[in-house]
Amino acid sequence: MPSRHRSFRCSVPWLVLLLQALLLLRSLLGFPRVSDTYSSFSSSYPVFQDVTHMVIFGFGFFLMVLRRYGFSSTGFNFLLVVLGVQCSVLAEDLLVFLKGEQNEVGMESLTKAVMSTTAVVISTGAVLGKANPVQLIVMTLVELIFFYVSRCINGTFLEVPDYLTMMHVYLFGAYFGLALASRFPEPPPGLDKNRSTPKSELFSVLGTVFVWVFWPSFNSILADSKEKAVLNTYLALAVSAVAAFMLSALTSKDGKFRMFKAAAPCPIPASPVRSPWCVLQAHIRSAVLAGGVAVSYSAQGIHHPWIAMILGLLASVITILGAHCVQRCLNPALKLQDTSGVHFTFGLPAVLGAVATVVLRVVEDGIETRWNELSSLGYTAFFNIGAFCQTISTALITGLITGLILNIKLLKAVHVSKYFDDQFYWEFPHLSVGF
Template sequence: MAPLYAPSLRSRLAPLLLFLQIGFIVIFAFYTEIESHVKVDRTTFSNLYAEFQDVNVMVVLGFGFLCTFLVRYGFSGSGFNLLVAVIATQWGIILNGIESWYYRGKIRIDFKSLVVAEMCAASALIAMGAMLGKTNPVHLIIIALLEVSGFVLNQWLLQTLLKVRLLNSIMLLHIFGAFFGIMLTWNLHRNGSKQRFEKEKFDSKSGLFSMLGTVFLWMFWPSFNSVLVDDHSLGRKLGAVCSTYLALAVSAVTAAAVSVLSNPKGKFNLIHMQSCILAGGVAVGVSMSAVHLPWEAMTIGFIAAVVSTIGFRYLKVHMQLAFQCHDTCAVLSTHGLPGLLGWLAQLFLQIRDSDDHTVAIRFAVFHISALLITIALSLCMGIITGLLLKWNFWRPPQDKKCFDDQAFWEFPHLAVRK
């Protein structure tokens, strides 16, 4: 029988957070500076700030509310999301600025560096979704640090070895985060997950809050995909926004249809809807540089929603039974499969639009190499992180304390009075 209370994290979590935050403050004090000498007019500043805020809303509110679908894990889903996001963003700024520090002696901070760091944090939040409810905050902080480190290393390898552009390397965050999370949950498999966890369920209230997170993500996803598009050509940025919106619209309609068709009673499934309607945005984001026509984006959104919904319906159970991968938020179906579909669409569209066969073959080789490096590095980092988190020093929660806020949060009205 499990003990009444979960292990206290006072001696683990507080020192870790204070050590990290003081370390970040010291690094920012001596090695960073704000890029203030760049001349930016009022209109340009307003546009840049608006795009930064859109990404910020997605990371904090979108992912935060999305993680509240578990009936007894709402405090942790939203609270830990914010904690992981802010730590991962600070760590991302530092890691992405290492090259600037090496050549200039300072890490330059501007809107672009903040946005790139928040996208790195989004990759960590995707990986966290696979482990949602089965870890404690100490685990989540370690996951965030190592996942962001691996993702930044992956960017550097792709940009250095294969000359991949920043936009294309960043948008692989869906694939990297999903496979990192899958490998992590495979390493940290619990025997209790063979049967459904006792508290792994949702109700109307938690489902409504979670759907609110989906709405935030759906509304701001065009900004997320277009924020790093070259702004010297307004047509490209407008094309990215329109393509993302159309793909999201098509995926929302398609996910609703497939959800009803796959239900024996012909009813909508809220969990299917809130995750799979985002599949079009994921797929188009990965293939953004090759999508030029509206129908291409709509087709990608349609296929992505079908693949994501079917994967959510059937793949999650089979992954758990066959490979012992208990993927709480089904990040493989929500981010992994649509990301792979977007990668495949980009490969097909680039080869179709190329007039030179030699150039097309060279692109295919480099494109396939980029995917293999990304998946290999994400799996390796997932294994390393999983092995580190198996150490009982981090005091993992017992099976009966999984998906339960009371293991970590104070509930005065439920306190035992003596």
């Protein structure tokens, strides 16, 4: 490795070894135990494989949008997932242990652990290319702990079903990542490494397709009515994909389909502390996934497929139009940095899905009671809205705190001139100079 690049030999290996030793020690103490009940293993494991493929392979390539950050996008994603799964199992075990119960590691707990790491993967997209491995590992530990705390609050105090508390993973990951990214210095005006190439875009599209294919498994694996969840998720994804192609052609100047919207000058004057380039705005790449996010909360509770289809359509519209508004108005005003667009890919559709769930629940309960029990309907709406607001608030507050922690000198923050560069972390023996 060139001398101008910092070595992580004295930090990353020892940090990973310490964490792995703590996890092994916890297992040696007998907590948690491996469950012996495998009655549904043959039916649950194929779906578990789908979720694993989606989180590791799909999201790993989905984040591969930067031309000089492909190794790190896929490699760090894999490291954080496999480390985060173990930390998630431990976090859930500790919460159960505090309640005075005995936790067992089975397919359900392992599935929840893999799904929880999705929050980490989404947050990583917001700080893509800016955080070093040490910062990412610390972020993983802190975020998973707070996500489990948020789930515990929703389930214990707000009486939200366990399935819905897990589906808040998109909402938590997106807004935790945005708050976290706001604490990182902005890249200098002359830095042009935060661009894509046809090759990096193609790999990102490949990851998008994998995420799209496996999303019905993700939304249905913990659902009681799995068949209904798969059907509604697929229909929402299909409609959002069709709408993405339609809106891409309508909103592009030349009337062509656009998988990515190339970086363009921001509408505000450049300043010494603000880059004159906006980050990539995705069209089809992000909008085709919006339906899966929006329908995730209510996938098993939607009795009429047309409702899921409308949700998919609205999610695609919000993603594409929201991307334009967020990039042009909100991001410059709030100084938000969102490298891979997690806000309009996951955050905004998740908000739509959470609001839609409250409306559908109130309407369904109102029809059943003939609208005679208004106090009961208000109670239901209040607790569902409370869970939604609590998740966003916890994500934003803890994200800001984590961002401040990650920028202390001990964690060796990356200099802004080294943003979005694989050579800062990986060896390229066949390259004598940059590439």
